[in-house]
Amino acid sequence: MRQSPNERIAEDAIKAWKLLAILMAIIPFLLTLTLFILAYIFTFSYWYGIGLLAITLAEGIITIFIIPKLRWRRWRYQIYDQEIYIQHGILIVNRTLVPMIRVQHVDTKQGPILKKYGLASLTISTAATTHEIPALLEDEAYALRDQISELARVEQDDV
Template sequence: MSNQSESKIYKSIDKKAVKTWIIGRSIVSIIIIAVYISVMYLFVIPKFGHILMLKYAIYILALIIIVISILESFIWPFLEYKQWRYGIFEDKIELIKGIIIRQRVIIPISRIQNLKIEQGPIQRIYEITSVNIITAGGYHEIPAITLEEAEKITENLKRIIEIGEKNE
């Protein structure tokens, strides 16, 4: 199969990924900000609050954490969704992802050791799931696809792996 025709076979993840990423990352951001504020106001400011430079540093760091949290929670999911693609071919799986650093991960099907379908609580609400692909070299994920699509992918990959094992 040529590169040009393969590129047409790449699929996007489900649009609901954006919502689940926003919710999940917002929860994490709120926890991080709450811990930071608690530590600063309970421990650091009471002891060292008289040092003006330290006070300014604490506020500047808080501002940086909030800005990064807003970007990570509300901007990044839209950009990330637009970049995420996956393709499943007869001999490999390709994952294309990344915003600043674009990654193209190629997983030979013969290297797959385990397949898992996982669904977190936020994914369950939005009726999407993830397929985890485990190889000797690591762990890869196709996030935010429908359960039906995840089951098709795992069954198809199992079939391809079984055919490959019979041919060896």
């Protein structure tokens, strides 16, 4: 069996994913608040709201404090001359090999959350699929984009 890749994404990815999880947790909390207001207006049992609040808090704790750390620990990648090796997943670990000869183009992208932490994601496109290496340091993402582009170009010229 092939050895796991040893390159990691930036550790600030944890902070970025936590912030995203907090923003996404606002919706369930608003729904829970709405249920409490409806229980007050229509005088039905608060137990529905309490049950939903318990579920929402558990989901918030898991997605904000546990998942980002686990995700960061599992994310690895390695760039070789002939292929790109990507490994990720928490319960189910995905290992993907992308042959350089199949790479059509490489992009970097950066939303407001990634920009806040000086991070960027690298997207590798082939004819059939798109692969992403998330939350790299900006300079590292740009350097990898150029390196993969050059390696893919060399592979194309050799064919």
